Amino acid sequence: xxxxxxxxxxxxxxxxxxxxxxxxxxxxxxxxxxxxxxxxxxxxxxxxxxxxxxxxxxxxxxxxxxxxxxxxxxxxxxxxxxxxxxxxxxxxxxxxxxxxxxxxxxxxxxxxxxxxxxxxxxxxxxxxxxxxxxxxxxxxxxxxxxxxxxxxxxxxxxxxxxxxxxxxxxxxxxxxxxxxxxxxxxxxxxxxxxxxxxxxxxxxxxxxxxxxxxxxxxxxxxxxxxxxxxxxxxxxxxxxxxxxxxxxxxxxxxxxxxxxxxxx
Amino acid sequence: xxxxxxxxxxxxxxxxxxxxxxxxxxxxxxxxxxxxxxxxxxxxxxxxxxxxxxxxxxxxxxxxxxxxxxxxxxxxxxxxxxxxxxxxxxxxxxxxxxxxxxxxxxxxxxxxxxxxxxxxxxxxxxxxxxxxxxxxxxxxxxxxxxxxxxxxxxxxxxxxxxxxxxxxxxxxxxxxxxxxxxxxxxxxxxxxxxxxxxxxxxxxxxxxxxxxxxxxxxxxxxxxxxxxxxxxxxxxxxxxxxxxxxxxxxxxx
Numbered sequence: 001x002x003x004x005x006x007x008x009x010x011x012x013x014x015x016x017x018x019x020x021x022x023x024x025x026x027x028x029x030x031x032x033x034x035x036x037x038x039x040x041x042x043x044x045x046x047x048x049x050x051x052x053x054x055x056x057x058x059x060x061x062x063x064x065x066x067x068x069x070x071x072x073x074x075x076x077x078x079x080x081x082x083x084x085x086x087x088x089x090x091x092x093x094x095x096x097x098x099x100x101x102x103x104x105x106x107x108x109x110x111x112x113x114x115x116x117x118x119x120x121x122x123x124x125x126x127x128x129x130x131x132x133x134x135x136x137x138x139x140x141x142x143x144x145x146x147x148x149x150x151x152x153x154x155x156x157x158x159x160x161x162x163x164x165x166x167x168x169x170x171x172x173x174x175x176x177x178x179x180x181x182x183x184x185x186x187x188x189x190x191x192x193x194x195x196x197x198x199x200x201x202x203x204x205x206x207x208x209x210x211x212x213x214x215x216x217x218x219x220x221x222x223x224x225x226x227x228x229x230x231x232x233x234x235x236x237x238x239x240x241x242x243x244x245x246x247x248x249x250x251x252x253x254x255x256x257x258x259x260x261x262x263x264x
Numbered sequence: 265x266x267x268x269x270x271x272x273x274x275x276x277x278x279x280x281x282x283x284x285x286x287x288x289x290x291x292x293x294x295x296x297x298x299x300x301x302x303x304x305x306x307x308x309x310x311x312x313x314x315x316x317x318x319x320x321x322x323x324x325x326x327x328x329x330x331x332x333x334x335x336x337x338x339x340x341x342x343x344x345x346x347x348x349x350x351x352x353x354x355x356x357x358x359x360x361x362x363x364x365x366x367x368x369x370x371x372x373x374x375x376x377x378x379x380x381x382x383x384x385x386x387x388x389x390x391x392x393x394x395x396x397x398x399x400x401x402x403x404x405x406x407x408x409x410x411x412x413x414x415x416x417x418x419x420x421x422x423x424x425x426x427x428x429x430x431x432x433x434x435x436x437x438x439x440x441x442x443x444x445x446x447x448x449x450x451x452x453x454x455x456x457x458x459x460x461x462x463x464x465x466x467x468x469x470x471x472x473x474x475x476x477x478x479x480x481x482x483x484x485x486x487x488x489x490x491x492x493x494x495x496x497x498x499x500x501x502x503x504x505x506x507x508x509x510x511x512x513x514x515x516x517x
Contacts, residue, residue: 100370105361261348262348
């Protein structure tokens with residue numbers, strides 16, 4: 001074939017082409033169909049940050065987190081929004097575009113990866129907000145730890161792809177899982193060091209928190225602004241868990257793929 | 265070795281193909297399914313939609329698939345298109361496939377005709393520049409010049425089929441799969457589609473055609489596959505296959 005087609009079916013180039021086409025469509029729909037467009041990417045984490053900032057600094061006397069607290073919140077809430085939206089979208093990854101899945105023979109992992117990619121791009125688009133708060137919050141400082149920020153993005157990507165490969169096919173089999181996932185996510189929010197840091201937890205829980213892969217990921221995001229947040233154990237555990245989850249995800253997805261296609 | 269060199273010259277090679285469905289959609293599934301080694305085992309509540317099907321297709325052949333409803337015709341087409349995976353055996357397709365297997369053709373209701381053409385053609389592997397180059401002729405063929413920016417869901421069924429056929433028939437893939445969707449379009453458009461299929465066949469494409477219409481089958485196909493009860497009952501010339509089918513199903517015409 002000449003240049004009329006993009007790579008051979010099953011080639012890496014064709015994979016990226018299809019992945020990009022679907023992700024770009026998601027972004028286009030997101031930014032073109034609503035009047036607020038881009039603002040939606042930042043509005044959600046911003047409003048949440050302001051609420052928590054108000055509750056924990058103005059209403060209660062804050063006993064957790066670091067100063068400036070609003071920056072402390074935003075460094076974790078932006079990646080949390082990426083995580084949260086991805087996992088809740090995984091539950092509908094196949095159902096939402098069932099017709100397309102049923103009629104185009106693109107590699108099925110694309111239906112998961114396109115969510116991670118398009119929401120990841122939205123996350124990157126929301127980073128200017130973080131930059132603004134880092135510049136204008138009184139007392140904010142930036143250190144070499146900021147170099148770990150891309151590492152955090154990479155680690156979160158691995159974690160999300162792994163989770164997606166597990167959650168997406170299982171949700172096709174069991175409808176209940178959709179609601180269960182939403183519930184787990186809500187619990188996850190408070191179980192993850194977002195409005196506090198790992199060190200703020202009392203005795204047995206700080207050791208347990210280390211096993212939450214998101215704890216390590218958020219540590220990596222924060223360490224550029226708050227060097228005191230560094231926690232070797234949490235980061236190492238997160239990296240190991242992300243890889244294991246990815247491997248389990250690949251295995252699960254392979255096992256379920258044929259059944260998923262029949263069920264759609 | 266001999267088998268290897270042989271399969272390379274084939275367009276489609278289907279070997280001992282089998283696929284199994286659940287009889288009851290509400291059937292219990294449990295986490296054990298994930299771990300059970302499922303191959304080659306009969307499980308209660310499941311049936312084989314297709315089993316033990318083997319055949320080879322050489323490039324340029326035009327094949328008509330014949331059988332009553334629910335005998336596995338569409339399932340076979342989906343397996344060849346790669347949108348369904350077999351439980352046993354294998355399908356090897358050499359070169360890309362242009363599938364016209366669902367009425368919807370994989371279009372998205374909320375997107376406009378323009379966006380849908382770009383998306384679907386792109387997902388079938390057409391490069392962006394190529395989509396741009398062919399866009400006008402796709403729209404012209406589908407006779408949708410006035411509806412380019414209409415959301416797909418607002419099109420009539422006939423328009424949808426026209427668009428789907430138009431996009432898929434523009435793909436430069438060596439194998440064309442056509443399910444019975446063409447029955448929906450009006451007569452004039454059907455004639456146009458048939459002329460296009462004739463053109464594609466003349467170019468040496470391979471055609472895999474599922475239809476209940478005897479006239480169409482005789483017109484396009486040289487070889488027939490007769491599916492009955494999920495098995496390949498007969499693989500012969502289209503005349504023989506249609507005769508056998510008519511003998512088995514005297515009331516159908």
